[in-house]
Amino acid sequence: MNNQAAYAQQQDTSNAVVTVSGLTKAYAGGKTVLQDVALSISPRECLGIVGESGSGKSTLARCILTLDPFDQGELRLDGQSIRGLKRSELKRIRSRLGAVFQHPSAALNPRLTILQSLLEPLDQLKYYVPSFMAGKSSERRDTAEHLLEMVKLPASYLDKFPHQLSGGEKQRVTIARAISTEPDFIVLDEPTASLDVTTQATVLNLLKDLQDELGLAYLFISHDLAAVHFMSDRIMVMKEGSVLEHFPKEALFHSDRHPYTQSLLEVFSTCCLPTEPILL
Structure with missing residues (x-):
């Protein structure tokens, strides 16, 4: 068992708002875009996903939001599997989900x-x-x-x-x-990517405040490791549809990080990875 799989199994899924296991998806033509993805998100928690364009982040988000189908695996929302649900039941579950996209x-x-x-x-x-x-x-x-x-x-x-x-x-x-x-849970898919730096800080602080006020769980997706580190409790690194690493954010700078994660870290210095609210 690799490190990320072992860490994923250690997560308590008993009260998770979202649980994904073995999720796999391929497009027509056979190209696999998601391969055996597993994750869980608890109430009031933020899981951050980072990776380059084409790593499968947004496709995973659309599967979790029930906007795209997947080929294998299981998706549970508030403990309920979505497989075989009637349209009315799926509509009720979707009302408990929120989404904020890039544009x-x-x-x-x-x-x-x-x-x-x-x-x-x-x-x-x-x-x-x-x-x-x-x-x-x-x-x-x-x-x-x-x-x-x-x-x-x-x-x-x-x-x-x-x-x-x-x-x-x-x-x-x-x-x-x-x-x-x-909603209990909101997908934030590159919510600040199209904004200038000052506005990015304003939006990130707002999202943090709303999470505290409303008790929200977030899936925060970005190619910006600084934003992911600021927002998240745990970080998942994706590449080519697979999960390379999954760790608490405090472990981001550990020396045993995957070489791909280390290459992402090289873009940033510790001074631009905030852990406190961003001041304007």
Whole structure:
């Protein structure tokens, strides 16, 4: 058994919000894009995945979000296997998942106001009132205002369109939308890659604050090892669809790291791998 498999087996999966075992996927033509991937994520935990483009990170994310099928293995969400689920059951499980992707402009319909975009997930649930609105108001606009407040945007933005917002502001809107249905777990797939350095820091700090406030579990995917180190409790390194290493983030600088991980580390010095909130 290799080190990463041994470490994966040591993780307590009894209360995991996400458990993946033996996940394998190949595209038409036979190219394997995921090979025997295993992971688990507990409540309030962030698992970071780092690797170069084409390593399988985003494909894994789409499989976990039930957006893409996989060929072998098992995916359990809140302890329930997704295999054989009826469409209605799968829809219920999907409401417990959130996602924030790299390009907020692509995630927001340019024809919809920010209010309309924020309410899209809630409109799918009809009578659902988020617990953070308990005792306040069941009006959808009030809910949208509260969501903007949670991501530090003014209520006046509700009537704006995406093109009127900066890249960082649009990404905050997608984060607000991701938390609107009170998910247990959110996939963050390169959420800061398209942003400037200052805005990256703002978004990372916001994500940390929301995790603490709402008790969220994250899968944080990036090619940026500094961001992964800042956000994560554990780090998984992927290459060519396989997991090379899986370790607590405190072990990132250990001398026995895989040569590929060491090559990623060479890009960064310890001064640019923050462990405390990034100050602006």
